[in-house]
Amino acid sequence: MYKKCIARTQTFKPLHRSILAWLMMVKLSILLVLLTCSQTSATVFAQSVTIKGKDMSMKSIFSELRSQTGYHFLYLEEDLRNTRPVTIDLKERSLETVLDYCFRGQPLQYEIRKNRVLVERKKLSAPKLRSDLIPVTQQREVIGRVTNEQGEPIPGVTVSVPETSIGVTTNENGDYRISLPATAKLLSFSMVGYEKQEIPIPDNNVVNVVMQAQVADIGEVVVVAFGTQKKQDVIGAVTSINPSELKVPSSNLTTALAGRLAGVIAYQRSGEPGQDNADFFIRGVTTFGYKVDPLILIDGMELTSTDLARLQPDDIASFSIMKDATATALYGARGANGVILVTTKEGKEGKAKVSVRLENSISAPTRNVEVADPITYMRLHNEAVLTRDALGLQPYPQSKIDNTIAGTNPYFFPATDWRSELFKNYTMNQRGNFNVSGGGQVARYYFAGTFNQDNGVLKVDPRNNFNNNIDLKSYLLRSNVNVNVTKTTEVGVRLYGSFDEYTGPIDGGAGMYRKVMRTNPVLFPAYYPVTEDSKFVRHIMFGGISGIDYINPYADMVKGYKEYSRALMLAQFEVKQDFSFITEGLTFRAMGNTNRTSYFDVSRAYRPFFYQAGGYNRLDDTYRLQILNELTGTEYLDYSEGQKTISSVFYLESALNYNRIFRDKHGLSGMLVYIMRQTLNANAGDLQQSLPFRNLGLSGRFTYSYDNRYFGEFNFGYNGSERFHSSQRFGFFPAGGVAWHISNEKFWEPLSSVMPLLKLRATYGLVGNDAIGGPEDRFFYLSNVNMNDSGRAAVFGSDFTYTRPGVSIARYDNPDITWETAEKVNIGIELNLFNKLGIQADIFSEYRRNILMTRASIPDYMGLSASVRANVGEASGKGIDLSMDYKQFFGDQFWVTARGNFTYALSEYKVYEEPQYAREWWKSRIGYSLSQQWGYIAERLFIDDNEVENSPRQNFGIQPRGGDIKFRDVNGDGQITALDQVPIGNPTTPEIVYGFGFSTGYRNFDLSCFFQGLTNESFWIDAQATAPFIAYFYDNENSSSFVPQNALLKAYADNYWSERNPNVMALWPRLSAVPNPNNAARSTWFMRDGSFLRLKTAEFGYTLTADKLKRLKMESLRMYVSGTNLLTWSRFKLWDVEMAGNGLGYPIQRVFNVGLQVSF
């Protein structure tokens, strides 16, 4: 009805003037209306009217009526110009009677809507018909029920007789009853979101209708920057997804993104609860600057990917990603990498509706890395020493190997399978989610709560009374309340809290996996059993070796636990004011929000006692235990405080919107947004980082559409950032676009049944990025000097007691550093075939300028203590994203939908400062993908030492031997150096990500499957992290706190170069007990294809039939089983291919899940 109302007011003088002139006029109108209308909100609506006057103007009559009735008159001043004065004398009459009297003979008509009277020029062509005016000749009554494709009743469907004003709507049960003239032949059924149907009336006067959802619904609304647009008006590249498609049996929403949204490149590298966020990029990565990931806005608030991960699909009202310039220009300085916009649900008028979802899932690694057995480990370790140095010392005497094989004594001759000591095969996780929504005319609410529990697969030692397994509980509470303060003012308050409570091993799950992969299986058992000698020992006697802090992962796992607590508290206040009393279509909105993120962790642990077995007595099979760290071990827990982070964000946004359609054809809208944003970090680390992060911006959007056929849009963002020198502080980012709705053209009509929708779009514009350096590098225009650097201290004095810190420079000042800008072009097409198959495709290209990079011409002998950087880099990106969906119904019981997404995103270095590559053109990055890797071409393994001598000199720090990797001397200078590195493989960020799936339903059953894959990605097996026997440390580890010794992968043990079997194409080169930089150099040898296709999710559900539900007093009940990562197709078998180079970390999980969803 409301829409109808707007449609009726679309009469306006044709305006062929410029938009500017139009804007002037709007202003004028606002002024006029403000002058003529006074406060109305508090007035009581009177029913009867008494009015008397001579030659009253229409305006004065309206004014009088308003003061008596409280009804609000909406009209345009100029419409009243041609009215004639009225002489009137009526007492205690209804408003309508009075109006009818006044409007007689006037070129005006009116309509009463709630408390408003809309006055407009009379439409001469369409005589107003009112049912009560139609002479009732012959009547008949038709009844029926309207349902959707799933057989659920649809209330509120308009059932009408075409060409008349006769119409009713369906009730709650979808039933209707309509009386109509016997002459009527057709009944029309219409409802927003569904295809309109006209059905002949059969003789039995019963018409049951199944409404079909509209594929391209012109009324569908898409969330765009700072507002919404009708889907048909959208010019920019915006993808939105039905939030229910994001439902996966996981507590992490980001894992559901890959392949489901055209334009998103996403992949997941770890399966550890709390650390399993997928990496995702919109249209790939097109900058080699600092921030490459998209801006995430949840209800207008900038949040992190962890906050996005915790969102529940049940609470999401809309999920959109903005990809091109027009869609993101409004975010000015922060939109260059794309924007993810999520809004949460609000309450709807109606009685309280409760819905509950409960899930329980079993989770297990998709694939475990296999290690060689302990005997092979010892043999190959001995071989690794001897094959390099015939004089070397063998780590394991033959007697130890023999005894281990014989299983002589499992504690003195241990053979430990560390993985099974530490990890279970599967774990159980629970998720619960409820929400309540409802409300009345004045206030509406939406409350939601979520509880997720994710457990790790670590074992717990029964001798400890604490839980060292990963146990991540996340709680979410959301309250969205909207209140109509006045008839035109709406206030919304959103409160949201997200809380993570974690306990887990001190090293974290991935840390434990990595430790297991770096532990020798034969040096000691996890722990020694209590024997007669040690029966008074009150602690666990962990295995160890004297003098060397070898990892005992079991001790590390059970010695204590870490707790962390992360909280996000968020409060938002929003005011929406409808200014249609000033001029139709004008609204104002202001929103302020603040949030606090806090994190801390605490570890509690005892220091394990380590024992070494010695003095083995073969005769009575006993050994003597020797304590190794009597002084440093403890039997009691100690604690250590970890990281503590607190940050606050304050954000203010106010927007003025204008949206109106004139003369049926000219759609105009305008919006101005003003934003302020501040982030403050409590423990920033240094002065410059402690200063607030601020943004200030004014953005605008202006659109014009003609007859729903031609669309134009202009956007801009004018943004300031605190990061830059005052001369560079503000950036202006304009964007514009046009669209053509071909299917709305007259000439298209013959084709409209084949292709009901065809739309072309094109946009162009600039977007910026101010996050060009990390927080430590925020103020490029300032130097960063640490006057108190203990790393640059010196010590003097006879007892070494006089020390002073030194001075260090972390950054040199450069006032010219400024925004990174992206120039984006997007061309899109949307089409629909037979109302069944919808296709949306976009071709895009992008050019980034001013990418911050380190100057390449600075030699070391200049002695600079910090690298010099400048906005000199340039890069480009291009690609396609495509989505398709298909629907088909077979009768009213069986339906199938299918959908597919495809994203292809390329990137390319355009300008990159490099050393002087005169002769070695292949070293230049120009023209290659941003994540292209350079490395050596591995030809094969050297046949023998002789071949090494006669090959180009190849020295990376250790002379190679036969069986080491032989590289190609690309530049032919007789030695292998960095100049021989060429671009190898595909980029490490996949270029193609796709997904496809189907859902089908028959009666109460439904089944859906979704496949996801990616391709054009290379990754490298980490030849150092997997190199057997060596001590490998990950980047952030303290190499003095423990000594790792890498495990031996079974795949390597099965296929390596040896003197007995000198296979020059073996998987692993000649063994080595020390790190071998030759074989670890990045080369094609360890390059692997990261492509895969996987059955990402499958779900089978059953919905209870309506009659049964009634007995249970429920609205709906659905039970389902689902799973993720069920099947994978890939050529890579060592570990789950999606983990790529991170294969030794916490594996990606395969999940089987049962769930129940109830609403009542």
Next chain:
Amino acid sequence: MKKILFFVLGVAGISSCNYLDVVPDNVATIDNAFTMRSAAETYLFTCYSWMPSHANMFTDNPAIMGGDEIWTHTLSTTLFSEFTPSHIARGNQNVVNPYIDYWSGQRGGKPLWRGIRECNIFLENIGKVSDMTDYEKARWSAEVKFLKAYYHFWLMRMYGPIPVMRENLSIAAGVDEVRAIVREPIDDVVNYIVELLDEAAVDLPDEVPFEVQEKGRITRPIALSMKAIVLATAASPLFNGNTDYASFKHADGRNLFSQEYDVTKWEKAAAAAREAIQVCHDLGMELYYYTNGPFFNQISDTTKTEMNIRNVVTERWNKEQIWANSNSRATQIQRHSWPGLFSTLNESGAMAPPIKIAEMFYSEHGVPIDEDLGYNYSDRFKLRTVTPEYRLYLKEGESLPQLHFDREPRFYASLGFDGGRWYGEGRYSDDENVYVAARAGGVANSHIYWFSITGYWAKKLVYFQNIHTNQQKTPQPYPWPVIRLADLYLLYAEALNEAYGPTEEVLSYLDLIRKRAGLKGVRESWSEYSRNPDKFTTQNGLRDIIHQERQIELAFEGHRFWDLRRWKTAVNAMNEPITGWDINQEDSENYYKPRILFNQKFSTRDYFWPIRENELLVNRNLLQTPGW
């Protein structure tokens, strides 16, 4: 409702740019370092902080374990992911990512060019400090000039001809300006370093005024001694008329090494050494003698002589030490030179001098063992039973090789080995002696990773009062002695001999050192005991004597590595196999068989470090070191 509107518009109206001006005025800049004396002092300390850590034998200092003087087993490299000097010793140096790269500051090296830049910043700005006296400004400047000179010298010793950074290049310097900086001829580099040292010497104090605060800071004797070292280095064959580098020249034909041998360089070195010695003597410095300690009056002269030799390195701030680096104190290096003595749980040091170093020491007569008329050199590996008169050196009753008998005191003071006495650690009398047990099953050879692969330990580096319990070893750190008077005497003797041939003065300085080591003078020893009694009378013969004396006296102190290079003898010495005892044997017959551990290779290119390949890509005019 209008009120709300106005409120919101009002808030929005605060659109002033001030909102984005978050940076307060008082943000530190480099100028803050030169406003006050206390801040300038931190900058002075910053300049010092680039000083290479001389005692850090695992990364910073290539001279201790990067040559042939101390070896280590390969297993220890698995425990130290970046044990860089051993890679140099094993011939793994490379251009892609050089080991101990002081040019780029990687793989164990410090970025010394940064240090030089900061020295220049200090020198440019120290004049601005208001609350300092001119005297102090001059002193601090002189210290920084010394540091600048020393950092250049350190680079020159590694890379040969290097660019000279007289002044800093502006950050905004153009590409051409940057690339105009190239290696300068070695003589120019030396001249500049000497010039800086001369300037520094004028304003440096003879001794630091406040020892408790300043001991370890640079003084005049240090600068003068360093000048002597620099000049002697420049006069040595590697740098003086080295024709191996005839083709090492710039595109315009400028030679980087002068091709003419110039004897006056030795004369300058001799003069500089003489001046330095004179200044040291005037200040009361002298060769160290052990004069007091636990049980001092009860111990034998043999033990006292041993202590003369050990303590000159390990006793803090003794009178012989001209420059001890308080920023690099010997802790780890003591642990790793220290065998387990009491408990099988104890780790033993893995720093293992090879047999050739044991052979290098003189016989008890003070001449090389292969020259000694009374020493059966060819039977040196034959076993002999220790008799009681050797008890202050060797364990009575043990079967030990002839090599360990009848050697000079410096042999026993410098090396620990199976059956050798280890004086100290609570056993200070000559009666309760502890002997090292290093054969298989012995206390010093019971750990699976921490053991000496050769059977020797550098005892000299371990302070005798360190504590050693069942649970742990606790060394007392000492500042690393970079220059000591004996070094200067030996340099002076060397320079005199090279410049003027054998003279009495040469012998007199050698004899001072030999006397402290309990040996007779050169003339007497050679005349009486050597197969080659006239050796000291010729320049060449005396040169050999000086070289060997120097290597014995300064063993394990980080000199041999550089000396072999500057003498151009590394190519001989370091092409020999590294050998050690067969340490996994229990009985002496099998244990005392030399075993080859590694076949060391050294070629001409190894005299200098390669420059990292990347640096050459940034400036192609910078020449790569020949052979790399």
